[in-house]
Amino acid sequence: MTSKLEMGQNPYAITKSDLIRMSLNVGSLGVEYSWTYANQMGLAFGVMMDKILKKIYHDDPEGYAAALERHTSFFNITVQFAPFVGGIAASMEEKIARGEIPAASVNEVKAALMGPLSGIGDSIFLTTLRVLAAGIGVSMAQMGNPLAPLVFLLIYNIPAFALRIWGVQKGYELGVGMLEAAQQNGIMDKVMTIAGIVGIMVLGSMTVDMFWAEIAVQFGSGDEVTALQDVLDSILPGMFALICMGLYYWLLGKKVSPTILILGTMLVGVIGVYFGVLA
Structure with missing residues (x-):
């Protein structure tokens, strides 16, 4: 130089x-x-x-x-x-x-x-x-x-x-x-x-490691109760995180403001936990 x-x-x-x-x-x-x-x-x-x-x-x-x-x-x-x-x-x-x-x-x-x-x-x-x-x-x-x-x-x-x-x-x-x-x-x-x-690959691993939400919905009765989250994880571990990431990616492609996505995520999280859909 x-x-x-x-x-x-x-x-x-x-x-x-x-x-x-x-x-x-x-x-x-x-x-x-x-x-x-x-x-x-x-x-x-x-x-x-x-x-x-x-x-x-x-x-x-x-x-x-x-x-x-x-x-x-x-x-x-x-x-x-x-x-x-x-x-x-x-x-x-x-x-x-x-x-x-x-x-x-x-x-x-x-x-x-x-x-x-x-x-x-x-x-x-x-x-x-x-x-x-x-x-x-x-x-x-x-x-x-x-x-x-x-x-x-x-x-x-x-x-x-x-x-x-x-x-x-x-x-x-x-x-x-x-x-x-x-x-x-x-x-x-x-x-x-x-x-x-x-x-x-890095993005995929971060999607799983940095996503902190689960679906709390269960079906069945008695000893046969099954959590929907367990079913999704048995098909593909981290599927819920991948779906959410794909949704965010699609919305960003539609020019939705990141600020709107952040506020929307907070709102959906609060409502989901209140009604027992998310954990």
Whole structure:
């Protein structure tokens, strides 16, 4: 990656320092604090990208506004991988600004990366590293060591911040070099297909794990009472969650507002429990 001097004093060239600052700015570090049900981490991702986009579209206010709107759309990922995706997005935005690739391609790539990288990131940081750090910290705390909280934070955060800083640079390099080559030789299409398959698998597992409702309807009498939920689970575990997810997906396709869906879900839940239909 070249410096500004190596880029011929171009004040609008994206430098290594720009990328590192992006990986550590308020948008990057605050993706969980500006989370919304509609766009999840989208707003924070847009804030993370903002200064880079201003550089790329320094002479094109309309292009900047369109790019900022693109990057505040729906986005969700393990937070430590957000700068990596941001680096790829930055390199793609340079190509979009030059008219080399369509604007929609950047969000397609982001969407394809969310599921696979979240599956990897959650496994590494949430279920492995965080548990390891907590185990060491708790053990030290039980022995009365006052450094236990600090050790916990260091074990978890040093790899996390290292990945942010390294990831944004590698993402940018991938976007300007390997991504273009992959598109030309057809590998990118295969990667996108594989990433889509993994993403669907992750989405399927999340649909079951993050759905907390059951059908309380029962039929039969005496010792022969059978719960409808048990019948559905015997046919396909998680069928009720899958049906609800399919309904939400269909409604979103009909341009129903996510806010309406959230309020409707709350209302249906309350009414369903009151009448004994849901549990």
